[in-house]
Each structure stands twice: as C-alpha cells, then as structure tokens.
Amino acid sequence: MSIFDILGPVMVGPSSSHTAGAVRMGQIVRRLVGGEPVRAKILLAGSFASTGAGHGTPRALVAGLMGFDPDDERIPRSFEIAKERGLAFEFGTVALRDAHPNSALITAVNDRGEQVEVGASSPGGGRIRVFEVDGLPASFSGEVPTLIVRSDDMPGYVSRVTGVIAAQGINMSKLQVERNARGGRALMVIECDQRIPYRVKTAITAIEGIHKVTRLNPGEESK
Amino acid sequence: MSTYSSMAELLALSEKNGTPVWKTVQLADCAEQDVTPESSWETMKNLLSVMRETDRGYDRRQRSLSGLSGGDAGLMEDRIASGKSILGPLVSRVAAAALRMGECNACMKRIVAAPTAGACGVLPAVLLTVAEEQHIPDDRVVEALYVAAGVGSVIAQRASISGAECGCQAEIGSAASMAAAALVHLLGGTGEQMSNAAALALKSLLGLVCDPVGGLVEVPCVKRNVTGAVTALTSADLALAGIQSRIPADEVFDAMREVGEKMDRTLRETGEGGLAATPTAKGRE
Structure with missing residues (x-):
C-alpha cells in the first residue's frame, strides 16, 4: 500500500x-x-x-x-x-x-x-x-495491467492468446478462463506484470474466433 | 530495510538513517512504489493545492443531494466575524475550516480523502489554518503531510482506516491522530512528540462508532470533522509541552483495532444503529 x-x-x-x-x-x-x-x-x-x-x-x-x-x-x-x-x-x-x-x-x-x-x-x-x-464469472480490479478476451470456445485458443503475450516478453500473474458451454462463448482474463502494449491487442484480435479484446493499463483511462 | 509497521520502527529508522521523520516516510514509499522523491513530492504538493482550492471555493449556499448538509460553515464564519466566538481566533477558524471541507465533500466537491472522504476535513482544517496564522511556508506543510501519511499507514497496518471495519474511531480518530503528528512537525517538534501527539489524539476518540443517518456521509460525519480537528490541536499542543501519552502510540492503535472488532456491526457504517436508529433519523426515511 x-x-x-x-x-x-x-x-x-x-x-x-x-x-x-x-x-x-x-x-x-x-x-x-x-x-x-x-x-x-x-x-x-x-x-x-x-x-x-x-x-x-x-x-x-x-x-x-x-x-x-x-x-x-x-x-x-x-x-x-x-x-x-x-x-x-x-x-x-x-x-x-x-x-x-x-x-x-x-x-x-x-x-x-x-x-x-x-x-x-x-x-x-x-x-x-x-x-x-456477459454472464460469465470473472474477478479483476484493473489495478494491474489486465487483458480481457471475449471469444468462441475452441480448441487451442488459450495457447494462441497466451503465446502472443509470451512472445512480447510479458509475464502473466493470473489467468482466468470461463465459458458458458462447450463450443459456446468464452472469457479470458489475464493479469500481467508489465504494461500491455497496443500491438498485443491487435495480434490477439487477429486470431480467428476472438470477438473482443480489452486492455486495461492502470493510469491510462479512457477519455 | 526501509519499511515500518509501527511508530517505534519509523522513529528508529529515522534515527538510523539520519533523516527527519517526513523524509523517512517519503523515501520508504519511493522505494516501495519505485518512484523518485521528486515525483512523490509533486504528488503530495498537489494534494495540498487541492485542499486549499476546495477550502477557498466553499459556497455557503451549496447543499447536498439529500438536503442534510450545507451552510453550517457559513454560520460559524458569521460568528467569528461577530467577534463573539469563545474559541479564540485560531480554534474558531479551524472549526469553520473543518465544516467547510466536510460540507464540500457532502456536496460532491473535489476533496482529498485523508484518510477517508468522510474524515477529509480534519487534516486540512488544522494544517492550512495553523500554517496561515503562523506564516509557515508551503514546503513545511507538504512535509507535515508526509508525517500524517506515515502515521496513517501505521494505523492502517495495525488497525484500520475504515468505518465499516472499526467504526468512526478509524476514520475521524485516525485523521485526528495523523493531523496531531503533522502539526507537531509543522511547529518544529521532535519525532517522539509526533508519536505522543498521535497517541493522545486517538486515545480521546477511541470507541467512536460509525452511525451515519440514512447511511450517508453527512450526519454526524461533517461535524465530527470539527471534533477531530480540535482534538488534533489540543493533542499536538500537549505533546509540544512535553506531555507524554502513558500508553505508546502503537499500543493505542492496537487497542483501536480491538475495540473495533468488539463493535457491533450496526455501529460500523451500516446506518442501522446509534444516531442512524434515532426517531428523527428514522423519520426522514
């Protein structure tokens, strides 16, 4: 504190x-x-x-x-x-x-x-x-850099998303994955130790089946 | 090792490093948060500007959304102007300043939570008024804010600064404790005296319950800022006179936690007990 x-x-x-x-x-x-x-x-x-x-x-x-x-x-x-x-x-x-x-x-x-x-x-x-x-349970505060990924539930997507983050040298401190049904809607919440750059968002958005990627970097509020 | 979880450790750290208490607080936080002392100083200085700006922007015609708060600081100012206040020039002005800030908070103006929004009037009322009366430069007031923050962080670690957890003693009580120590710095006292002032202030407010009418941060919060501010003044003056608290500050903080834990939940910010449960309070629902 x-x-x-x-x-x-x-x-x-x-x-x-x-x-x-x-x-x-x-x-x-x-x-x-x-x-x-x-x-x-x-x-x-x-x-x-x-x-x-x-x-x-x-x-x-x-x-x-x-x-x-x-x-x-x-x-x-x-x-x-x-x-x-x-x-x-x-x-x-x-x-x-x-x-x-x-x-x-x-x-x-x-x-x-x-x-x-x-x-x-x-x-x-x-x-x-x-x-x-969107009806899926989550737990985050936005006090640390956080990435919220909404997508279809499909095989291998967790590894593809986290692969993008790893390739940027960003360390993940917490990973939550939820879905409403097999092959349904999925939610990933990823908390990181480093600020999440814009290129991470664009790279993840390009993955098939990903609907929406939100970056929360503390101190960078939307205006 | 630059952290501290007691006043004793903070004073020992200050002694060991040969830095004043305020500087010890600043450097410990800079190390923890990985910021420079310059940027920390700017942040603290900005808090002082916000306090002063809001105090000066007070409008006696402003009212809170509930209609419960507003105008009282204006009445106190009238009494001071009439020369009839029995409090003397300093204490009467501190009382008016505490009301101004408390009312500004209730009326959705910009304030500095110190340590909470409900207790935001105590620290500025004491520091701004005394600094003005005694022509103390701003840099010293900023230093005093560091002392207040150091005391507050010890209280937060050992007890609480939340009314929901430990009642009003954790909000107005903590604010008075922080302000008393800060005032000792402002007036050139020692670290020992800061610790005594912090202890004396909180001891006087131990057991204070959080019983807001309608669950709103207005009644009795606004006026309790006056109580906290005046308690801070007397506690600092006692400490500067060389009077000691027979119970050390750290033990007073621990006692506050114990009292808070024993406090019924209806008396911890739920708006269900105490003043909130009186016929008049109930009548307005």
Missing part, C-alpha cells in the same frame, strides 16, 4: 465506495464495451440501491461511462452532460446473490451496436472488482 492510498485519492465526494468507486465501475464498463457508449441500463444492488441516490452513485456511474475520472468536477452534472452527448441511460434495482453490498449490474451498448453486461462491486477506498462479464 502506498502513502497515497492513505492521503488520497483526490475525488469528488461524498463517499469513496459509493461515489469514487462508482465512477471507476462506469469507466471499466466503458473500456469493456469499447468506443462511445450510447445506451446504458444500470441496475443497482444492496447498499447502492438503498443509499446510492444520496451518495450521487447514479451520477457517478454515468460520469464513469463517459470516461470521467473520480476527481472530475463535472460528476454532479453527469446526467445533463450525458443527454448532450447522446448517452441514454436508465436505472433500476436488482437483487444479486453472493455479491458485495455495494454492487451494480450494467449493460452498455456502444455507437457500433456492440453490447456488454458487467457486474462489479465497490468494496471501499474507491477500488472496484468486476465479478461478471
């Missing part, structure tokens, strides 16, 4: 978990859907549903979807800004089993019609954890 986890983050109040963490959640959904989100359906769970309004949680989530950082002073006006930018959003509540009390399930659609559904929690201090992508 850094001393700047003790003093900091610089953030728009009032709550690191319900405001700053909610912005981070929105940001990660933005990265996963890619491009510019034009529609979002946000379902709040637990404490996000019961105390979110007073904490500005909905405004923080929408701000994150537009790529704002947790210290962006436009967060309180995010609804109005979203309307200007053509991002339509709706809110609801959901009961999630086994999820942290501060959680949300977010479905976003981008300007190319691509869609993603993300479940994430905000356990405190502005940090977050994604626990679900």
Whole structure:
C-alpha cells in the first residue's frame, strides 16, 4: 500500500465506495464495451440501491461511462452532460446473490451496436472488482495491467492468446478462463506484470474466433 | 530495510538513517512504489493545492443531494466575524475550516480523502489554518503531510482506516491522530512528540462508532470533522509541552483495532444503529 492510498485519492465526494468507486465501475464498463457508449441500463444492488441516490452513485456511474475520472468536477452534472452527448441511460434495482453490498449490474451498448453486461462491486477506498462479464464469472480490479478476451470456445485458443503475450516478453500473474458451454462463448482474463502494449491487442484480435479484446493499463483511462 | 509497521520502527529508522521523520516516510514509499522523491513530492504538493482550492471555493449556499448538509460553515464564519466566538481566533477558524471541507465533500466537491472522504476535513482544517496564522511556508506543510501519511499507514497496518471495519474511531480518530503528528512537525517538534501527539489524539476518540443517518456521509460525519480537528490541536499542543501519552502510540492503535472488532456491526457504517436508529433519523426515511 502506498502513502497515497492513505492521503488520497483526490475525488469528488461524498463517499469513496459509493461515489469514487462508482465512477471507476462506469469507466471499466466503458473500456469493456469499447468506443462511445450510447445506451446504458444500470441496475443497482444492496447498499447502492438503498443509499446510492444520496451518495450521487447514479451520477457517478454515468460520469464513469463517459470516461470521467473520480476527481472530475463535472460528476454532479453527469446526467445533463450525458443527454448532450447522446448517452441514454436508465436505472433500476436488482437483487444479486453472493455479491458485495455495494454492487451494480450494467449493460452498455456502444455507437457500433456492440453490447456488454458487467457486474462489479465497490468494496471501499474507491477500488472496484468486476465479478461478471456477459454472464460469465470473472474477478479483476484493473489495478494491474489486465487483458480481457471475449471469444468462441475452441480448441487451442488459450495457447494462441497466451503465446502472443509470451512472445512480447510479458509475464502473466493470473489467468482466468470461463465459458458458458462447450463450443459456446468464452472469457479470458489475464493479469500481467508489465504494461500491455497496443500491438498485443491487435495480434490477439487477429486470431480467428476472438470477438473482443480489452486492455486495461492502470493510469491510462479512457477519455 | 526501509519499511515500518509501527511508530517505534519509523522513529528508529529515522534515527538510523539520519533523516527527519517526513523524509523517512517519503523515501520508504519511493522505494516501495519505485518512484523518485521528486515525483512523490509533486504528488503530495498537489494534494495540498487541492485542499486549499476546495477550502477557498466553499459556497455557503451549496447543499447536498439529500438536503442534510450545507451552510453550517457559513454560520460559524458569521460568528467569528461577530467577534463573539469563545474559541479564540485560531480554534474558531479551524472549526469553520473543518465544516467547510466536510460540507464540500457532502456536496460532491473535489476533496482529498485523508484518510477517508468522510474524515477529509480534519487534516486540512488544522494544517492550512495553523500554517496561515503562523506564516509557515508551503514546503513545511507538504512535509507535515508526509508525517500524517506515515502515521496513517501505521494505523492502517495495525488497525484500520475504515468505518465499516472499526467504526468512526478509524476514520475521524485516525485523521485526528495523523493531523496531531503533522502539526507537531509543522511547529518544529521532535519525532517522539509526533508519536505522543498521535497517541493522545486517538486515545480521546477511541470507541467512536460509525452511525451515519440514512447511511450517508453527512450526519454526524461533517461535524465530527470539527471534533477531530480540535482534538488534533489540543493533542499536538500537549505533546509540544512535553506531555507524554502513558500508553505508546502503537499500543493505542492496537487497542483501536480491538475495540473495533468488539463493535457491533450496526455501529460500523451500516446506518442501522446509534444516531442512524434515532426517531428523527428514522423519520426522514
């Protein structure tokens, strides 16, 4: 832990978990859907549903979807800004089993019609954890360089993807692989020790059956 | 070996390396995070600018989304202006500054979590006000922030800085402890005195529960920033007078953890007990 986890983050109040963490959640959904989100359906769970309004949680989530950082002073006006930018959003509540009390399930659609559904929690201090992508279980925070690969489930694809990473001299620290059915949809989450360069993304995207590759490098937020 | 998990280790490290406490904290973090002291200094200096900017940008007309917070710092400022405050020029201004920052947080302004958003008013209220009153240069205030961060990281390692884990003593209590030690540095005290100030402040706030009305970071959080700030002032002054805490800081931190573990979950940020369970609090739901 850094001393700047003790003093900091610089953030728009009032709550690191319900405001700053909610912005981070929105940001990660933005990265996963890619491009510019034009529609979002946000379902709040637990404490996000019961105390979110007073904490500005909905405004923080929408701000994150537009790529704002947790210290962006436009967060309180995010609804109005979203309307200007053509991002339509709706809110609801959901009961999630086994999820942290501060959680949300977010479905976003981008300007190319691509869609993603993300479940994430905000356990405190502005940090977050994604626990679900497109209905498949996952566990990542984006605090270390992370590659998220959505694809068809097919023989040999794990080795082809990790081969690209190995060829770049990048060390993987954690690898998660999930699928919904044999030959169905698959999700790979790869956490790495080094920053993931753009060429890794393009090389993996070129592999047959790969649908979407997302790079999360800490400190490089989407704008 | 540049890390520390107690005030005793931090002071010993400072002695051994011949570096002041603030510098010891800075260098340990630089080694751990692999950053240069220059870049670390810039980051810390920026935190000071954000604190000052938000303090100056306070608007007494601003209200929180819930309508529970806003305007109180303005009332305190009026009282100071009227010359009727019994707190004297320094303490009354510290109280107003703590309210300003607490209200800014509740009203979705930009703040520095120190160590949390709910307790963000304590440290700036004490440091900005005393530095201004005594014409202390910014560099020394930045150094004091390192001292605060060092104390905070020891508390985080030994106990907690989360209300959900250990109640408000871990938020306002930790903030007061950090601010007291920082203030000792600001006023030229020794490492021993910093440690005593940190201990004295937290001892005074031990057992404080986290019972936010409606689960929101507003009532009683905003006003408890005043309590934390004033406690930091008195603790630093006592320590600078040479008064010691009979229980060393590290043992006070450990006691805070023990008290936190014994605290009922309804009193740890759930918004179900204490003030949150009063008829008035319930009435607004």
